[in-house]
Amino acid sequence: MKKELTAKELKSKFLEFFRERGHAIIPSAPLIPEHDPTTLFISAGMHPLKPFLLGQPHPQGKRLADVQRCLRTGDIEDVGDDTHLTFFEMIGNWSLGDYFKKEAITWSYEFLTKVLGYDPGKIHVTVFAGDKDAPRDDEAANTWLSLGIPKSRIYFLPKEDNWWHSGETGPCGPDTEIFIDSGKPKCGKDCRPGCGCGKYFEIWNNVFMEYNRTKDGKYEKLAQKNVDTGMGVERTIATINGKKSVYDTELFIPLIKLVKESAKKHDEKSIRIIVDHIRAATFILGDERGVAPSNVDQGYVLRRLIRRAIRHARLLGIEKGLLKKLAIEVIKMYSDDYPILARKQGFVLQELEREENKFLNTLDRGLRMFEKLSRNKKELSGKDAFLLYQSYGFPIEMTVELASEKGLKVDVSGFNEEYRKHQELSRASAQKKFVGGLADTSEASIKLHTATHLLNEALRRVVSKDIKQRGSNITPERLRFDFNFHRKLTKEELKKVEDLVNEQIKKGLPVRREVMTFEQAKALGAQAEFEAKYGDKVSVYFIGDFSKEICAGPHVKNTKELGTFKIIKEESVAAGVRRIRAVLL
Numbered sequence: 001m002k003k004e005l006t007a008k009e010l011k012s013k014f015l016e017f018f019r020e021r022g023h024a025i026i027p028s029a030p031l032i033p034e035h036d037p038t039t040l041f042i043s044a045g046m047h048p049l050k051p052f053l054l055g056q057p058h059p060q061g062k063r064l065a066d067v068q069r070c071l072r073t074g075d076i077e078d079v080g081d082d083t084h085l086t087f088f089e090m091i092g093n094w095s096l097g098d099y100f101k102k103e104a105i106t107w108s109y110e111f112l113t114k115v116l117g118y119d120p121g122k123i124h125v126t127v128f129a130g131d132k133d134a135p136r137d138d139e140a141a142n143t144w145l146s147l148g149i150p151k152s153r154i155y156f157l158p159k160e161d162n163w164w165h166s167g168e169t170g171p172c173g174p175d176t177e178i179f180i181d182s183g184k185p186k187c188g189k190d191c192r193p194g195c196g197c198g199k200y201f202e203i204w205n206n207v208f209m210e211y212n213r214t215k216d217g218k219y220e221k222l223a224q225k226n227v228d229t230g231m232g233v234e235r236t237i238a239t240i241n242g243k244k245s246v247y248d249t250e251l252f253i254p255l256i257k258l259v260k261e262s263a264k265k266h267d268e269k270s271i272r273i274i275v276d277h278i279r280a281a282t283f284i285l286g287d288e289r290g291v292a293p294s295n296v297d298q299g300y301v302l303r304r305l306i307r308r309a310i311r312h313a314r315l316l317g318i319e320k321g322l323l324k325k326l327a328i329e330v331i332k333m334y335s336d337d338y339p340i341l342a343r344k345q346g347f348v349l350q351e352l353e354r355e356e357n358k359f360l361n362t363l364d365r366g367l368r369m370f371e372k373l374s375r376n377k378k379e380l381s382g383k384d385a386f387l388l389y390q391s392y393g394f395p396i397e398m399t400v401e402l403a404s405e406k407g408l409k410v411d412v413s414g415f416n417e418e419y420r421k422h423q424e425l426s427r428a429s430a431q432k433k434f435v436g437g438l439a440d441t442s443e444a445s446i447k448l449h450t451a452t453h454l455l456n457e458a459l460r461r462v463v464s465k466d467i468k469q470r471g472s473n474i475t476p477e478r479l480r481f482d483f484n485f486h487r488k489l490t491k492e493e494l495k496k497v498e499d500l501v502n503e504q505i506k507k508g509l510p511v512r513r514e515v516m517t518f519e520q521a522k523a524l525g526a527q528a529e530f531e532a533k534y535g536d537k538v539s540v541y542f543i544g545d546f547s548k549e550i551c552a553g554p555h556v557k558n559t560k561e562l563g564t565f566k567i568i569k570e571e572s573v574a575a576g577v578r579r580i581r582a583v584l585l
C-alpha cells in the first residue's frame, strides 16, 4: 500500500518548495490577534500580514511562506460534515509587491502535480468573471490554459465566489481557487466547483491582492500588487490520501479513537463535533495569548466550543474526563510545531476541567428548564433562549440544536437582541464577532499605537522595570494595554506615567524603524511580547531614545502628531494582570 503523506511532510515539502524559490519562512502568528478589535481570532494567513500587504516593509523581505494557525467559527453549524473544521492550519506563500499571477499559479500547479503528485486531470479551477469594479481575470485563466488545464475545467465566477475580502475594508482582490475532483458523480447539471455537494474539494486559494476596498465600498488600486495564497492542511491531506473526509486522516484518527473508547453510543456527527471543538479549544487555551473561558470575546467562543463538545459527549453516554485526554493527545501531536502548547499544558487541562465541572453543575437543571420552556411550543422565543444562556450557560447554538432535535425553531435574532441589551455596545452581538475582519489602520489607530509604545516604556520607568506587555487592543477611539503587575497603581503613579508620555510627545521625538535579528534586538534591550515567537529578522521601532520595541507597525513619523495623552481607567483583568485604557485628546 502506498505510504500516506502526513501533515508534517506536507508542511515541510511546501515550505521547502517555496524556500527554494526565494521565500523566507516566517513563524505562525498566535491565534489571538494583537491590536485588532475587529476580529477575535486569526482566520486566514493574511490577517497577521495585513500591514505588509498595505505597504509596510516586512523585515524578512518580499517573498514569504508560512504555516498559520486559523480559527473560523462562522461555519460552526457545518462542523461534523466531511470538510468543515473550526481550527485548521493554513499554509501559504506571499508576494509583497514582488511576483504576481503567472509565477503564483505556475508554482501552485507545479507543487500540486510534481511535488504532491496530484493527477492534473483531476484539477478544476475557478477564476474571477469580472464586473463593474474589476475586469475578468484573463491573465489567470490564460496561465491555467498554458499549463494544460483545458477550458472545460476553468470556471468563471462572480465576486461572491472569486473575490477575497479580508473584512469590510482593506486589501482584497480576485482569486483563483483550486479544486480536486473526488470522482463522485455530479449532484445535478449545474454542479461545479464550489457547489458544496462534496464532488469538488477546495484545497488552495490564490488571491491577487491589488485592490483596497474603502469605507464607501469603492475599489482602489493598492500601491503594490500582492499574492496571498492559502492551502488548508487538513483538506489537502485528506484528498491526497484519497480520504472521504478530513476526519479520516491521521490528524483525527487518534482523537476519534479516544472518543469511541469512552462512548456508550455511536453517532458520527457528535464524535466529529467533540474532536473538532476540543482540538480548537486546546489551541485557544494553549495560545501565546491564550485566554480562559469567560462570557466575553475570545473567552466566550472558547466556552461555547467546550460546552457544545460536553453536550455531545453526554449524548454519547460519556460522563467525564474525556476532554483532558483529547487535549493531551492534541498537545502531543502538535507540540513539535508549537512548543507553547506543551508549556501551557497545565493551564489547558486545568481550564478544561474547571469549565467541565461548571457546566455539568448546571446542565441537568438547564435541560429540565428547556423541557419546560419548549412544552406546547413551535418556537422558542429569544427571551427563552436568553434565559437558558444566562441562567444555565447554554450557548445559543446548543439551544438551537436541542430545539431542532424536537422539531422546534428558536428566534435567534430575538436572542441576539436580548444578548445585546445585556452587553456593552462594543461587545455587541456574538454573531458579529465571528465574522472575520482586520486591524484598522486609520490615522487615529496608528497614533494610539505609537502612544501604546510610549505608555509601555513609561510604565517600566515609573512603576517597575519588570513590566511587560500582556495584551493590546486598539480602536480609533482608545487604546487598551494589559501588563503584568501585582497591585493597583496609585493615583500618583498614573499621573507620573501620563506626564512622562506627554513629555515625550512634546519633545517631538522621531519614530524610526530598523530591521535586525531577534538576538540583536534582544541585546539592544528592545521590548518583545511575552511568549511570542519571532522570525529570523524583526522590525524594531525606536521612539527617539526613549523606547525600543519589536513591532510590525504602523506608527506615526514623529510623536508631536499625537496630541495629549490621557489615562481614563486602570483596573485588574486577571490575577497579576492590570489593564489601562487611555485616549489621545
Ligand code: SER
Pocket (backbone or CB within 6 Å): 043, 044, 045, 046, 092, 164, 205, 206, 207, 228, 229, 230, 231
Ligand atoms: N486569504 C485567502 C484564504 O484565506 C488565501 O490565503 O483563503
